[in-house]
Amino acid sequence: MNLFINDTPFFLLRSLDEAWPLKHKNIIDGNEVSSLRNLSGAVVLINVRNDQVFNFLKELMDNQYEDVSFGILPDFYNEAKNLVKREFKIVDAAGGVVSNKKGKRLLIYRLKKWDLPKGKLDKGESFKMAAVREVEEETGVRVKLKNNITTTWHTYTIRNNPILKRNKWYAMDCLDDSAMKPQKGENIEKVVWMTDEEVSTAFKKSYRSIRYVMEVFNQQLLKKKGKKKALELLEMAELHHLKDQLAVEISGGQKKLLEFMRTMMADPNVILLDEPFAGVNPALIDRLIAITMELNQKRRKTFLLISHDIPSVMKLCKNLTVLSAGKTIAEGEAKTIRHDPAVIDAYLGH
Numbered sequence: 239m240n241l242f243i244n245d246t247p248f249f250l251l252r253s254l255d256e257a258w259p260l261k262h263k264n265i266i267d268g269n270e271v272s273s274l275r276n277l278s279g280a281v282v283l284i285n286v287r288n289d290q291v292f293n294f295l296k297e298l299m300d301n302q303y304e305d306v307s308f309g310i311l312p313d314f315y316n317e318a319k320n321l322v323k324r325e326f327k328i329v330d331a332a333g334g335v336v337s338n339k340k341g342k343r344l345l346i347y348r349l350k351k352w353d354l355p356k357g358k359l360d361k362g363e364s365f366k367m368a369a370v371r372e373v374e375e376e377t378g379v380r381v382k383l384k385n386n387i388t389t390t391w392h393t394y395t396i397r398n399n400p401i402l403k404r405n406k407w408y409a410m411d412c413l414d415d416s417a418m419k420p421q422k423g424e425n426i427e428k429v430v431w432m433t434d435e436e437v438s439t440a441f442k443k444s445y446r447s448i449r450y451v452m453e454v455f456n457q458q459l460l461k462k463k464g465k466k467k468a469l470e471l472l473e474m475a476e477l478h479h480l481k482d483q484l485a486v487e488i489s490g491g492q493k494k495l496l497e498f499m500r501t502m503m504a505d506p507n508v509i510l511l512d513e514p515f516a517g518v519n520p521a522l523i524d525r526l527i528a529i530t531m532e533l534n535q536k537r538r539k540t541f542l543l544i545s546h547d548i549p550s551v552m553k554l555c556k557n558l559t560v561l562s563a564g565k566t567i568a569e570g571e572a573k574t575i576r577h578d579p580a581v582i583d584a585y586l587g588h
Contacts, residue, residue, distance in 0.1 A: 239319050242392040242447040243298040247307040248289075252368065257309040259450060272306065273297065280326070282309035291318045295325065299400065300546065303537055305444075326402030330359045332369035333405060335455045336381050338412040343437050343452075345374060346420065347428035352440040354448055356405055357424075365406040373410060375428045378419045381410040388454045392447045398434050408449050409458070471499040474529060491522045498526060502533070508540045509533075515547040527553055549584055552576060560585070 239250035254265075260280035268286035271277070274297055286294075289311050298308075312318035333356025336344035345352050357372035359365065360386055366383055373381050387407040394401050420426035427528055432440060436457070441449045472478045475495045485496060496515075501509060511530075517525050527550060533539040545551050551572070553560065558575045560568040562584040568575050575581055 240388060240390045240447075240450065241322065242390065242445075242450075242576065243295065243570070244297055244302050244393060245446050246293070246303050247309075247446060247450070248298055248310045249307075250315065250322070251282070251309050251311045252315050254282065254284075254311065259453060260307050260309050263309065268310075274303065274306075275301070277308075278306050280307045280309075283313065284311040286310050286312045286318075288312060288314060288318055288321055292321055295322060298526055317588075323402065327399045329401055329403045329406045330365070330368075331356055332359065332365045332372060332408070333357065333371045333388060334369050334381065334383075334408045334410040335451065336373060336379060337412045338376075338415065338431060340431075342431040342433055344373075344377060344379060344412070345430050345432055345437065345440060346426045347430070348424065348426045352444050354407075354451060356407075362469075366408065369406065369422055370582040371407045373567070376421045376424055378410055378417045379429070380417075382413050384409040384411060385458070387458065388451060390447045390451060391444075404549055405447075407455075408443050409455060430449075468503060471502055474532065475499045476525070491519060494518060494522060495529075498529065502539075506539070508542065511543045511545070512542055513545055515545055515550050516541070523547070532553060546585075 241248045241250060247260070249256070260282060263280040263282050265282045266277075266283060268283040268290055271283060271290075274294055282360055283294075289309060294308070294310070298424070310318070333354050335354060338344070345357065346355050346411070347353070355373040355376040357368065357376065360371075363371070370383055373379065381391060385408065390405050390407065392403055392405070394403065404439045415431075418429055419421040437452060441452060469478065469481065472481055475498070477488075477492060477495055480492065485493060488496070498514070514520060514526060518526070531540060531554065534541060541554070543551065543555060555572050558568070558570065558572050559566060560575060560578075560581050562580070567580040567584060568578045570578075
């Protein structure tokens with residue numbers, strides 16, 4: 239439950255894996271904590287009893303704690319979540335992160351803060367329908383709904399009544415922004431397309447719940463880009479038909495190719511290959527050479543190759559440094575090196 243109380247993160251967790259948004263976190267046993275007041279940074283409390291969840295909730299509702307984030311791992315998650323919900327009137331809302339063809343995001347400026355377009359559900363309306371309607375009404379931009387991003391819960395007060403707003407967020411694409419304008423009736427002053435860098439700067443003074451939505455959105459975007467890149471590399475290695483298999487299930491030669499392509503996931507500019515052809519059959523060597531040449535010529539990757547496989551070295555390398563017994567015996571272009579007497583004597587034979 240991605241909960242924000244007075245805009246302070248108070249995430250209810252089912253496991254420690256769900257604490258990933260809390261960077262550089264300290265994990266503390268809940269039995270050692272009676273108050274949240276003296277805690278700072280990112281804190282995960284484990285083994286938290288339901289009565290403690292209730293007390294911590296009340297403490298945050300009555301106080302404004304800044305520069306602190308809490309993850310709560312209760313003994314009984316569902317009971318703790320229901321306990322929290324019982325303290326509030328729940329209002330449902332939906333909104334979106336809209337992207338255009340240039341990769342920019344759509345932001346609104348309301349009540350002196352940059353924000354994402356969102357709003358309450360009308361009677362009988364689904365979350366998805368409301369998300370599209372609210373975005374289009376608040377910004378004048380026509381959008382197409384894509385995937386779910388996350389759900390946030392945040393608290394506020396109306397006439398001394400505590401409200402808990404459940405907001406479902408969706409990724410959206412811009413279809414037409416020719417009529418883009420702020421909805422003045424909702425106190426929206428500006429509607430602006432921003433780059434990701436501009437969004438990051440603008441949201442430094444925004445709501446922490448909104449920053450969290452963008453963080454999840456960016457994580458999903460990176461994951462999609464990573465998957466696309468992985469499939470492209472598998473295609474290059476002619477391993478795409480094995481994409482759903484575990485690495486332990488494929489052959490030794492296929493593992494060698496997979497290992498090679500896995501290195502490229504980090505998109506390095508310089509790749510060191512240390513005896514890549516050792517123990518590899520000739521057909522696979524030819525495939526590795528072809529991939530290396532493609533990466534070098536089409537993707538401008540630089541390779542530093544260490545190998546005793548002379549034919550492969552000659553096919554791949556324009557310039558060579560030849561070592562024997564730990565000493566350099568020749569340097570220069572491959573076509574010249576192959577005729578060097580010292581190299582012939584050490585490696586090629588007469």
